[in-house]
Amino acid sequence: MSAEDDAFRSEVRAWLATHAAGFRAPVERSNEDLVAASLAWQRLKAEAGYAAVDEPPEMGGRNGTRAMAMICAQEEGRYFTPMYTGLGIGRGMALPTIKKHGTPEQYVRFAKPTLWGEKGWCQLFSEPSAGSDLAGLRTKAVRDGDNWVINGQKVWSSWAHHADYAILLARTDPSVVKHAGITFFVLDMKSPGVEVRPIRQISGKSDFNETFLTDVVIPDANRIGAEGEGWACAMTVLAHERNGASGSLRSADAGVRGMIVKAAATPRGGGVALDSAAVRAKLAQWWVEEQGLRNFGQRVTAALARGETPPVAMMKLVSASKLQMTNAFLMDVDEYDGLFSGPDQPERDGIFYQYVWSSAMRIAGGADEILRNQLAERALGMPAEPRMDKVPFNELPGVK
C-alpha cells in the first residue's frame, strides 16, 4: 500500500464515519424500505465520488485507481450499509460484465443510472432445468430484424419484482455445442411479456421469483458481446458474484468475538458455556477461519491489483458454511430454549434468519460442489471430469 492509498483510506474512513451511521441495514427492514434506503445511500455515495471510485465524476466516481476502489469497498464493508440485492447485481455483476464485453456506449447507458441509484437489476440465468449446469439453459432468443424475441422460463431470479433491468442469458443457436449457442442481453423488465411470480421461500420471505418470458422483444442494441459469446459473459458475471457474495456473507456474520462474549455470559453447570473445552475448540476454529478470510481477503485485494487471479471461490465456500455452523451454535448454546424467539430474546430472530439463509448461500452463485471443482481445476490445475455434453445442444439427452 502506498502513502497515497493510506491517505485515501483515512479520507474514506472519515466520510463513512459521518455518513454511514444513518444508513444501518437491519434484517427486519421491509423489502421496499431496503430498496429505497439502498438507492438513497448509492446516490449519496455518487455525489461524494465514492460510488465508483475508479470512474469519472459524472459516473459517481473520482477517476481513482482500482486499488482505491478496493479500499473504498473494504472500508464500507466495516459498516452495515444498505445494499439490496438488485443494486448489488447491477454494480457488482452486470456493470463489470458490460464493461468487459459490451461497447463503451452500452456501458455508459447502463452504468450511469445504476451508479446514481436510479435503477435496480436482477439476473435471469438459472432455469428449472439449468442450475449448476447453467449452460443447459433452454430460453430461446430468435432474431427479428433489429430485435430479438425471447421465450422461456427463468427461476431463482432474486428481486426480479423490484428490478428495472435484467441480465439475461438465452439460447440463440441450438444447433451447436451448448456453451457456444448462448448470447447475453440486457432486458428492460418493464417490457410486455415479462411476468414475475414470487416464490415463497423457507425463510417465509419471497426474495426470488419465477420469471416467465413470452414473446418479449429486446432491441439488438441491448445485446452485450457477440452472438454466441454469452458463456464468456456469464463466466465474468459468476466470478464477480462469488467475490461479492463472500463480502456480503462476512458483513452478515455477527463475528466470533460476539459469540465468545455470548458463551462467556451463558450459564452452564455452575459455570459458563465458555468453560467447556468443546465450546472453546469450536469458537477457536471459527475465529481462525474468520481471521483467515480477512487476511486472505487482504491478499486477494493485493493480488487483484497486480492483475492476478487469486482463488476467490474459496471465500464464499468457507463463509457460507461457517455462517450455517455458527448460527447453529448460537442456538445450541442455549439448549432447547435456543429454538424460540420472543421479547426477551430479540436476537434469536436474526439467528434463525441467518441459519435459514445460509443454506441458500451454500447453493446460490455456485454450489459448494461447483466451487470445489473450480478450486481444484483452476487453482490446482486438476483435470475436469469427462463430459457427456460435447455434442450440439439439440442432440443432448433430455433436450432432443
Add this chain to the structure above:
Amino acid sequence: MSLELSDEQKQLKDQVSRLLDEKATPDVLRKLITAGTGIDRDLWAQVAGLGLLGAAIPEEYGGVGLGEKDLCVIAEEMGRTVAPIPFFSSICLAAEALKLAGTAAQKAAWLPRLASGEAIGTFAWNEGPGAADAAGVTVKFAGGKVSGVKSPVADAEIADVAVVVCAGPKLVLVPLAQAGVRIEHMTGFDQLRNHAKVSFDSAAGEAMEGADAHETLRRLYDRAAIYAAFEQVGAAESAMLMARDYTMGRYTFGRQLASYQAVKHRLADILVMVELARSNALYAAQVLEADGPDLAAAAATARIGATRAYEIAARENLQLHGGIGFTWEANCHFHYRRARLLALNLGSAEVWESKLIDALTTANTPAAA
C-alpha cells in the same frame, strides 16, 4: 503494511528452496532415518554458510540482522522439504530464548556460535506426559546447579547447549557436554528429528535474565508458534502438491485419478485450509515484526490453522496415494510423521485453542483490519 513477501524475501525463499531441493532429497531423508543421526552435517554447514542460521540474529552477535519475517520465510522452506537439520531447536527456540532473555555475556558467548552453526542449541521445557506448563516444572536450579529430568528434548543428542526451564519458572543455560548431564535416546514417532530424555544431576548452569520468566516463556512460545506455522504451511502445501501430482499421473477406470470429484474435492478443501493458514501466518509475522499488541492471539490463530492444515494435508496425501503411500519408497511418510511432531512440539491444538480464547477474552485484542 502488506501481508506479502518483499522482493528480497522472495529472493531469499528461492535461494533456500534451491539449496534444500538439491540437498534435502527424499533419498537423503531415507538414508538419515537408517543412520539415525538426526542431522545432515553437510547441509547444516551449507545452510550456515549462506547465513540462514543467523538471519534474525543481530549483526553484533555474528548474525545477518534481518527481521523475524525473514526467519519465517526460511522456516517455510525447511518445512516444505522436511529438512534434516536442527534449525527449529537451535534457531527458532534456543537463539530466540537467548535474544529474549540472555545476559550480554551469554549472548556474546553463544549467539555467534549458533549463527555460524558451530554450536547447536535446544530448549527443554516438557517433563513427560502433559503440556509444557510453568507451574508443573520440577527440575530445580539452586546454587548454580540444575537437577531433574526433562523429556522429550528435541535434538539433545547433537546439541551443545540447552535453555532449560526450571521451577519458578527460571530459564537456565546449561552446556550439555558435562559430567552432570545424561542424554538417553527416545524412540520417537518422527524418525528424522531425534529426541532424548535429559537427566541433570547437579549440572552446572547459568541463570538467564528476566524478572518475569512467565512472560518470557509466553513470548518465546508465541514467536516459536509463528515460525512453526510457516514450517507447517510450507509442509502442508508440499503434501498437497504431492497428492495432486500423484493423482494426475495415475489412471484408474480409464481416466486420471485426479479427474474424480471425490479426489478433487478433498484437495480443494486442503487448498482452502492451506491458503487460510498461510494468510493467518503472514498476518502473525506482520504483528511479530511490528511488535503489535495482539501477538498472543495472532500467534495462536496462526498455529491452530497451520496445525490443522498440515495434519490433514499429510494424512490425505498418504491416503490418496493408495497402497503405494504406505511404502518406504514413497515419500508420504516424512510428512505423515512430521505433521504429528509439529502438532504437539509446542503444545496440542487444545492447548492453543484455549490460549486463543483466553487471549481474546482477557485482552482487548483488535481483529485484523
